[in-house]
C-alpha cells in the first residue's frame with residue numbers, strides 16, 4: 001500500500017485523514033518557502049548584493065550604473081536634483097525630504113561646501129517613538145510628546161531621550177539624491 005510521511009510517521013494512504021493531509025500540505029509549503037529564502041535564484045541574490053554594495057560603497061566600479069534606494073522628493077513630492085538643492089541649501093540646516101514608504105519624512109544633512117551628507121536623519125524620537133520636527137528658530141529637532149531635543153545632527157541636547165536620532169543612508173549620484181532605508185556603514189556622530 002502506498003504511504004506518505006508525516007514527520008517520522010509513515011501513514012498508509014488508506015488511513016490518511018483530512019487533518020493529516022493538511023499538515024502534510026502546510027509542511028511542504030513551508031519547506032519550499034524556506035529553501036527559496038535560503039537559496040535565492042542567482043539573479044535575485046545579485047540584485048540584493050548590488051543594492052547593499054552600492055549603498056555602502058557607491059563609488060565601487062560595479063556600481064557605475066546602479067543607483068540604490070529611491071529618489072528623494074521634496075515635501076510637495078517633486079523629485080530633487082542634487083545641484084538645484086545645493087544651490088539653495090545652507091550648511092547646518094536639515095532639509096525635509098520624502099521618498100521612503102509610508103510617506104515618511106527624513107532630513108538631509110548639509111555639510112560645509114555645501115555638500116549633501118551620506119546620511120539623513122530619521123526623525124523618530126528615541127524616547128518613545130514620537131515623530132520629532134525641525135524648529136529652525138531653535139536650531140533643534142523637538143519632540144512634541146515629552147520635549148526631548150536634538151541638535152542638527154540628531155544628537156540629544158535635552159532629555160528624556162538618551163540616544164541620538166536614527167540615521168538612514170543617502171547616496172548622491174548622477175545628480176540624484178537616493179534614500180536607502182538602512183543605517184550608514186559608519187555613524188559619524
Ligand code: FES
Pocket residue numbers: 125126127128129130143144145146147148159160161
Ligand atoms: S517620545 Fe519623544 S520625548 Fe518622549
